[in-house]
Structure formats: C-alpha cells, structure tokens
Amino acid sequence: MELNFEFFNEWVQRKLGIRLGAYKERQMQRRISNIMESAGAASLEQYAKILETDSVARHAFVEHLTINVTEFYRNKSLFDMFEQRLLEQIVPKFDHPKIWSAACSIGAEPYTLAMILAKNNVAGGRIVATDIDDEILKKAKAGLYQNNEVKNVTSSDLNKYFVKTDDNKYQVSAALKNKITFKKHDLLKDRYESGCHVIVCRNVTIYFKPDARDEVYRKLSESLVQGGILFTGATETISLAEQMGLKKVDSFIYQKI
Incomplete structure (x- = not known):
C-alpha cells in the first residue's frame, strides 16, 4: 500500500508545527510508517485522525521522531x-x-x-x-x-x-x-x-x-x-x-x- 506522505507532511506542519520536509526523506518515512502501524492505523489519513484526538498518541509520535538517545559526557x-x-x-x-x-x-x-x-x-x-x-x-x-x-x-x-x-x-x-x-x-x-x-x-x-x-x-x-x-x-x-x-x-x- 502506498502511503500519502505529501498529505501527512502538510497536516503535521499545519496541526503540530513540525517541518517533516526538512528531515531526510527515507529515514523519516520509515519511522512514520513504523509508528503508524504501532498505533493500529492502516493509512496516514487514519493516523492523522488518531493524532488529532489522542494526546497520548500525539506525544508518542513526537517522541518517536526526535531521537532521545543520550548520556552524560557523550563521546x-x-x-x-x-x-x-x-x-x-x-x-x-x-x-x-x-x-x-x-x-x-x-x-x-x-x-x-x-x-x-x-x-x-x-x-x-x-x-x-x-x-x-x-x-x-x-x-x-x-x-x-x-x-x-x-x-x-x-x-x-x-x-x-x-x-x-x-x-x-x-x-x-x-x-x-x-x-x-x-x-x-x-x-x-x-x-x-x-x-x-x-x-x-x-x-x-x-x-x-x-x-x-x-x-x-x-x-x-x-x-x-x-x-x-x-x-x-x-x-x-x-x-x-x-x-x-x-x-x-x-x-x-x-x-x-
């Protein structure tokens, strides 16, 4: 199934204020596909509806996009x-x-x-x-x-x-x-x-x-x-x-x- 990333990128920027278009495309699309499936959505349109009404899913989405692997004195x-x-x-x-x-x-x-x-x-x-x-x-x-x-x-x-x-x-x-x-x-x-x-x-x-x-x-x-x-x-x-x-x-x- 082909996912409508053009729609989703525009929706995320308009609703969440995040510029997905600035991120490396393949890497970002892979991450979005994975978390969309984890949320039980079959399409990005359906996933957007979930994000619009579910604050827990919204937080999980933002956290998934922003890599938070870190430690004191890293390197x-x-x-x-x-x-x-x-x-x-x-x-x-x-x-x-x-x-x-x-x-x-x-x-x-x-x-x-x-x-x-x-x-x-x-x-x-x-x-x-x-x-x-x-x-x-x-x-x-x-x-x-x-x-x-x-x-x-x-x-x-x-x-x-x-x-x-x-x-x-x-x-x-x-x-x-x-x-x-x-x-x-x-x-x-x-x-x-x-x-x-x-x-x-x-x-x-x-x-x-x-x-x-x-x-x-x-x-x-x-x-x-x-x-x-x-x-x-x-x-x-x-x-x-x-x-x-x-x-x-x-x-x-x-x-x-």
Whole structure:
C-alpha cells in the first residue's frame, strides 16, 4: 500500500508545527510508517485522525521522531577537548558566559555542562537548554537518571552532584539544576537565542536534509558572539563553515570569527 506522505507532511506542519520536509526523506518515512502501524492505523489519513484526538498518541509520535538517545559526557574524549577550549578561550574572556544546549533531549548534556562549570569554579555561567518535546523537557527538569546514563560520570562526581535514590537511580543536585533554564524550542522554525558564548548542538543535524542542516548551522553561527564556540556531534561536519563565519579549531569544535 502506498502511503500519502505529501498529505501527512502538510497536516503535521499545519496541526503540530513540525517541518517533516526538512528531515531526510527515507529515514523519516520509515519511522512514520513504523509508528503508524504501532498505533493500529492502516493509512496516514487514519493516523492523522488518531493524532488529532489522542494526546497520548500525539506525544508518542513526537517522541518517536526526535531521537532521545543520550548520556552524560557523550563521546567523553570530545567533551574533554571541549572543556579545555571552554576554560582556555571562553571563561577568561567572558565574565558571565551564556551557554546554549540546543536539542538537549533528557537533560544529560546541559547537566554535564553545569558540572563542568561547577568543577572549575565558574560561578557566572548561564545555561539555556532547549528541546522540541514537552514531555522530554519535563524529564530533563526532573533530572532523574538510570545507571547507564551516568556511566561516564566519575564516582566522586556522582557523590558530589547526585543523590542515589532507593530504586538505584541518580537524582541531579539542586546546585546543578539552578544553573539551567529549560525552554521549548524548534530548531527548524523558532527564533534562536542571541549573544551566546558557547553553543552545544550535537547529534541533531544528521537527521536533516542538507538545506535544513545548513540553515540551522547558519542560525547557530549568528547566535554566537565573536570568539564564541560551537560544539557539534561526533559524526557532524559543517561543510560551509567559512561562509557562515566559523572556523574549525578542534575535532567537532568551531569558533565564530
């Protein structure tokens, strides 16, 4: 059976405000087909009717589209390079660095950034963490994590910045939570943060078509102050970096020039 993706893409943008056309086509269509079948729908028209009336199905759809696989210090060696750049080039130059964790998922990334600031006695840093999914943001704000999500955190940092719960989960301390402001944000349609000294946007643009990916990187560059840095994912490269006012200064780290 041939599915009417043209109808569904238009419906999703009109009703849910999500630009499916910006995502890689085959990958997105495969994911939509899978969750449509899981919801018991035989067509995209029928699935749209389910989404219109069922808030649980709507949440499941958005969560299925947005990949929320993450952990603290994801790609630890790259985070070590990033931390060095942050401490050498950003902290000495800017008294109150503004850090934006874009597409922050369940919050492991911004809490990692908060830990880095706390461990290095950077008192004035501000972290804004954003994601498209309301339910994921709720989880991020709660700051409660499984063992596998904190596997890269040292035992001393676990003791200092987390409280172990009775069911063997790890609760982020209030000290880290207080450093972060969580907001809903769609990289494909919403206004970007401004005056950022650091932006961390990792493992997101790999799902976008080239035009949408370049648009996101251009806007991220515009959000940075001169001398600010952008930290991308381990499989992401900015092909038009120079045209966007960026130069590559380390593995997956770019600086605004």
